[in-house]
Amino acid sequence: MESEQLFHRSYYRNSYNSITSASSDEELLDGAGVIMDFQTSEDDNLLDGDASIGTHYTMTNGGSINSSTHLLDLLDEPIPGVGTYDDFHTIDWVREKCKDRERHRRINSKKKESAWEMTKSLYDAWSGWLVVTLTGLASGALAGLIDIAADWMTDLKEGICLSALWFNHEQCCWGSNETTFDERDKCPQWKTWAELIIGQAEGPGSYIMNYIMYIFWALSFAFLAVSLVKVFAPYACGSGIPEIKTILSGFIIRGYLGKWTLMIKTITLVLAVASGLSLGKEGPLVHVACCCGNIFSYLFPKYSTNEAKKREVLSAASAAGVSVAFGAPIGGVLFSLEEVSYYFPLKTLWRSFFAALVAAFVLRSINPFGNSRLVLFYVEYHTPWYLFELFPFILLGVFGGLWGAFFIRANIAWCRRRKSTKFGKYPVLEVIIVAAITAVIAFPNPYTRLNTSELIKELFTDCGPLESSSLCDYRNDMNASKMIDDIPDRPAGTGVYSAIWQLCLALIFKIIMTVFTFGIKVPSGLFIPSMAIGAIAGRIVGIAVEQLAYYHHDWFIFKEWCEVGADCITPGLYAMVGAAACLGGVTRMTVSLVVIVFELTGGLEYIVPLMAAVMTSKWVGDAFGREGIYEAHIRLNGYPFLDAKEEFTHTTLAADVMRPRRSDPPLAVLTQDNMTVEDIENLINETSYNGFPVIMSKESQRLVGFALRRDLIIAIGLALAAESARKKQEGIVGSSRVCFAQHTPSLPAESPRPLKLRSILDMSPFTVTDHTPMEIVVDIFRKLGLRQCLVTHNGIVLGIITKKNILEHLEQLKQHVEPLAPPWHYNKKRYPPSYGPDGKPRPRVNNVQLKPIAEEREETEEEVHLLNSTTL
Numbered sequence: 001m002e003s004e005q006l007f008h009r010s011y012y013r014n015s016y017n018s019i020t021s022a023s024s025d026e027e028l029l030d031g032a033g034v035i036m037d038f039q040t041s042e043d044d045n046l047l048d049g050d051a052s053i054g055t056h057y058t059m060t061n062g063g064s065i066n067s068s069t070h071l072l073d074l075l076d077e078p079i080p081g082v083g084t085y086d087d088f089h090t091i092d093w094v095r096e097k098c099k100d101r102e103r104h105r106r107i108n109s110k111k112k113e114s115a116w117e118m119t120k121s122l123y124d125a126w127s128g129w130l131v132v133t134l135t136g137l138a139s140g141a142l143a144g145l146i147d148i149a150a151d152w153m154t155d156l157k158e159g160i161c162l163s164a165l166w167f168n169h170e171q172c173c174w175g176s177n178e179t180t181f182d183e184r185d186k187c188p189q190w191k192t193w194a195e196l197i198i199g200q201a202e203g204p205g206s207y208i209m210n211y212i213m214y215i216f217w218a219l220s221f222a223f224l225a226v227s228l229v230k231v232f233a234p235y236a237c238g239s240g241i242p243e244i245k246t247i248l249s250g251f252i253i254r255g256y257l258g259k260w261t262l263m264i265k266t267i268t269l270v271l272a273v274a275s276g277l278s279l280g281k282e283g284p285l286v287h288v289a290c291c292c293g294n295i296f297s298y299l300f301p302k303y304s305t306n307e308a309k310k311r312e313v314l315s316a317a318s319a320a321g322v323s324v325a326f327g328a329p330i331g332g333v334l335f336s337l338e339e340v341s342y343y344f345p346l347k348t349l350w351r352s353f354f355a356a357l358v359a360a361f362v363l364r365s366i367n368p369f370g371n372s373r374l375v376l377f378y379v380e381y382h383t384p385w386y387l388f389e390l391f392p393f394i395l396l397g398v399f400g401g402l403w404g405a406f407f408i409r410a411n412i413a414w415c416r417r418r419k420s421t422k423f424g425k426y427p428v429l430e431v432i433i434v435a436a437i438t439a440v441i442a443f444p445n446p447y448t449r450l451n452t453s454e455l456i457k458e459l460f461t462d463c464g465p466l467e468s469s470s471l472c473d474y475r476n477d478m479n480a481s482k483m484i485d486d487i488p489d490r491p492a493g494t495g496v497y498s499a500i501w502q503l504c505l506a507l508i509f510k511i512i513m514t515v516f517t518f519g520i521k522v523p524s525g526l527f528i529p530s531m532a533i534g535a536i537a538g539r540i541v542g543i544a545v546e547q548l549a550y551y552h553h554d555w556f557i558f559k560e561w562c563e564v565g566a567d568c569i570t571p572g573l574y575a576m577v578g579a580a581a582c583l584g585g586v587t588r589m590t591v592s593l594v595v596i597v598f599e600l601t602g603g604l605e606y607i608v609p610l611m612a613a614v615m616t617s618k619w620v621g622d623a624f625g626r627e628g629i630y631e632a633h634i635r636l637n638g639y640p641f642l643d644a645k646e647e648f649t650h651t652t653l654a655a656d657v658m659r660p661r662r663s664d665p666p667l668a669v670l671t672q673d674n675m676t677v678e679d680i681e682n683l684i685n686e687t688s689y690n691g692f693p694v695i696m697s698k699e700s701q702r703l704v705g706f707a708l709r710r711d712l713i714i715a716i717g718l719a720l721a722a723e724s725a726r727k728k729q730e731g732i733v734g735s736s737r738v739c740f741a742q743h744t745p746s747l748p749a750e751s752p753r754p755l756k757l758r759s760i761l762d763m764s765p766f767t768v769t770d771h772t773p774m775e776i777v778v779d780i781f782r783k784l785g786l787r788q789c790l791v792t793h794n795g796i797v798l799g800i801i802t803k804k805n806i807l808e809h810l811e812q813l814k815q816h817v818e819p820l821a822p823p824w825h826y827n828k829k830r831y832p833p834s835y836g837p838d839g840k841p842r843p844r845v846n847n848v849q850l851k852p853i854a855e856e857r858e859e860t861e862e863e864v865h866l867l868n869s870t871t872l
Helices: 002-007 093-110 115-156 193-197 204-232 241-248 259-274 282-297 307-326 329-340 346-366 387-420 427-442 452-460 494-517 527-551 571-587 591-601 604-624 629-637 677-686 709-716 774-784 803-814 861-870
Strands: 159-161 190-192 691-695 703-708 737-739 767-769 788-793 796-802
Touching: 093 115, 093 307, 115 159, 115 259, 115 282, 115 307, 115 346, 159 193, 190 193, 193 204, 204 259, 204 427, 241 282, 241 307, 241 329, 241 629, 259 282, 282 307, 282 527, 307 329, 307 346, 307 591, 329 346, 329 591, 387 494, 387 527, 387 571, 387 604, 387 629, 427 494, 452 527, 452 571, 494 527, 527 571, 571 591, 571 604, 571 629, 591 604, 677 709, 677 737, 691 709, 691 796, 703 709, 703 788, 767 774, 774 788, 774 803, 796 803
Parallel strands: 767 788
Antiparallel strands: 159 190, 691 703, 788 796
16 A cells, blocks of 8 residues: 555656656666655645655544554653654754754763663763674675675576585685696686586587576576565665665655665675676665664664664765775775765764774675685786876776766666656566676677676786786787886787777677666666776776887887886776776766775875876766766655755745745644644644644734644644543543643633643744845755745745755756846745735734735736746
8 A cells, every 4th residue: 555655656846757756776666566756746745745645644523543653641741753754754953963962961961870870871972883883793794795695606607616516616716736827717626507518618519508508597696686676675776875865864765774675685786796787786785784774773772763863873884885895994984975975973974984994894804705805806006107198097087977977868868768668667577688688798708798896807907927818918029128127018919909809899888788777676886887887998098008108119208208118008007097987977976986996906106097087087077967877866766855066056035935836825824822623633634734834823923833744643642542632631622722832821711621732843943034045045954954944024924945845946947047137126025915005914814825915006017027037
């Protein structure tokens, strides 16, 4: 039932052409009936959600409701349940921080009373370090398990180790005495499927049998992965980083970081990587780490009862995820700060660093690759780079920016196309088709047949005396007049030229397949495919520059540095720079990306080339669009996310964005002490708003506070009739007066007992005036994490602005061209005054009346024309 209700929710924006379902890497399985889009019936539904969706309220004077919420006494005591959040709603950062400060003050005031209270105080103080320690331990252990299992299952597509079934190809041949230097990957213990099935190690029959078994295992792994995701955990698909960013900004997605998602994502990530699809495990490892952080946070009341504090743990967990993904603890902390975190205080920085340290230590202890490194493609270069190489490095940056812009547009277009066709309704079929095409095309090319991480390792590695790859098939020139290095620049042999053609085909294949793979319903990351594309391009450019320097060493750009017989150019360095440039072009990361790649190489000497390439890729990519791939998918899926990097340069006012508009129903409000229980029940039953401003009276209309719909439902006692407030407070009936004031007004003796609800009232809601520039309003929402903001004029409520209203306004502004300077009538009121022509307030009945009255002077025809021509 919940899935059917969620299916009909869509978060409409004008530029999205009425998207009715989420798509892309981050959407949920259509087959599971869960679509993450959010649309409410009214623009001014508060808090980015519709409280009527997912829970149907049937309200009567008896106060019955079909819900499981428990109610307690409703006087001035705190009410359990008040202040919690529904699914697909935004948290109130200000209220959560106030709750945490109150909790901290309460603990400090009691810690001197007894030894037990002092122990509780110390436990509370150290709980933050304990939860990030557990998160780091779990993240490192799971990352090691995923790495080992993925390597073994990847090699399973080609053969099996008879001496030890749990060994992969490399481990199987470690102890063999019959392995030669030229054929170090061949040993009697390792048998290909052709040898096992038809008994042939060479020949056309062997090739065809290995081809068939490769496709069979790839399809089997892909089918098992998508089936597990569809049946058990639809949230396990995709990389998860767009959702993590949205959750860290304050959005609630129940179950996205749960134990089932963690379990299924861990298993299916191994299967997806082993299937050979053009995806990586680095992005999903961030999701896995955040699942660990979320689960462990429930062990500590400090974090389990406070959504804002819980997001501090998730920020540290994301740093641990990147730490184990790339073996870059410092880069993980910077990634959390630069890319995913919305609120990042200083103590979160320290805890993120500690979590990344613990995770990296655990992964290093496991040593999944057997090379005493945290990642498979760790490299070290010993040749310096020269000034003239900045030009090809910048060219690689341009390529990375162009690739990023192309990929974002192509992938988003395909994801939208998927939703509009029947093909998108069959996620299992889509995964099978993509896996089949990938396997059929990848097997003949040795560079596409390789696991993507192993491909990056081979492209990064510099050619040494022990390398037998075809990329190192150089002709030894014995006539060199001067030997400066053991391995000088040499002319390329036939193997190098053959490898270049294969790499060109692999580049085209990777570009096309990555566009269609990122978005299917299996765990899929984008870091490794993007790095592979950049590494291929960089290696090709590096070989070209190397040969150019060898044959034309007397050119002025080479003459000073590249002497005959000198080791001048390092093609592996170009592959590394190209990988960073392409990843930066797709994600638009800068500082964290440079540090991650720096930690991969272990040398400060190449910081400048990396910075030049990454910044160039970002500038080129920003010329085509400022959004990275994750921000683009956030917008596509309709998540309520206000990007702090986006600048607001328009000159609109709060009055232009607030709800209600002239054509909308009036703003529903509550009065301080003039409404009955039945009036509030009817208002809740007739509207779907998630909150109501409270005014003093129908005559005064001045703001008193703000009451949330959920808190009202809990407080009035609409959940369980047996525990409702009417039975706990004798005399509370439908005609009982509801009082939000501190003192109950005097009532006639025969009147029923009033119901006090001041404890649920927010006495200090954020307000702005109607003439406040939207630039300031957007800044307030970003920096304070507001759910809503009331718009007032001389203390009288005119309307309300929610985060969804701001997002809709930003989308509308992108479709219009605003005047460079405001016209003369820009500050003219575009709504009727709150007071009538007689100087008295307008009469209202539980609602703010914004419609003009007949006695007011109508705008002239010229003014109406000017206003309509400039209103956005």
